[in-house]
Each structure stands twice: as C-alpha cells, then as structure tokens.
Amino acid sequence: MMYLDRNNLPPTFGELMKREREEGEKKGLEKGIEKGIEKGIEKGIEKGLIKARRKLAMKLIQDNFPDEYISDLTELGLDEIKAVRGR
Known part of the structure; x- marks a missing residue:
C-alpha cells in the first residue's frame, strides 16, 4: 500500500491564505516599528x-540681554524666556 507524503503535496488554499496573512502581519509590524523609531528620534532631536535653546537663553539672561533679543536669537517665545528667567 502506498502512502501519500504530505510534504510533496501542493499547499491548500487555507495554507496559502495563512502564509499571506502572516507575511502581511510581519511587514505591518516591521513598518510600525520603523515609524515608531523615526518618531522617537524626531522627538529626541526636538527635545x-x-x-539647547533654553541653555543659550540662560547664558544671555546672565549677560543681561533683553528678553526680546533673547527671543529673536533662540526662537523661544517671551513666555518661555520669562520661565527660564524664573519670573
């Protein structure tokens, strides 16, 4: 009696669909991780x-520069300059 070797049979439709779904999930996860890393890097750079702008503002404050001038140089708002100044 001859037995069928399952490894030599073509995949079923269900098996093909499962493979496609798994590949799609893997690609989606990879893209999600990649985007998350990019956003994390962007946030880190912004912080x-x-x-650095606040540190520069503090140095300019210590040298008695006016708030408007510090704001122009650092691109920080006047409220932020006052917060750095401690008022």
Whole structure:
C-alpha cells in the first residue's frame, strides 16, 4: 500500500491564505516599528534643540540681554524666556 507524503503535496488554499496573512502581519509590524523609531528620534532631536535653546537663553539672561533679543536669537517665545528667567 502506498502512502501519500504530505510534504510533496501542493499547499491548500487555507495554507496559502495563512502564509499571506502572516507575511502581511510581519511587514505591518516591521513598518510600525520603523515609524515608531523615526518618531522617537524626531522627538529626541526636538527635545535636544529646546534644551539647547533654553541653555543659550540662560547664558544671555546672565549677560543681561533683553528678553526680546533673547527671543529673536533662540526662537523661544517671551513666555518661555520669562520661565527660564524664573519670573
């Protein structure tokens, strides 16, 4: 009696659909992770820029520059300059 070897049979429609779904999920997950990393990097850069601007503002405050001038140089708003100044 001859037995069928399951490994030599073509995949069923259900198996093909399962593979396609799994590949789609994998690609979607990879894209999601990639976008998450990009957003995280962007947020980190933005936080670093704000920190650098505040640090520059503090130095200019210590050198008695007017708030409007500090705002122009650092691109921080006057409210932010006052917050850095501590008022």
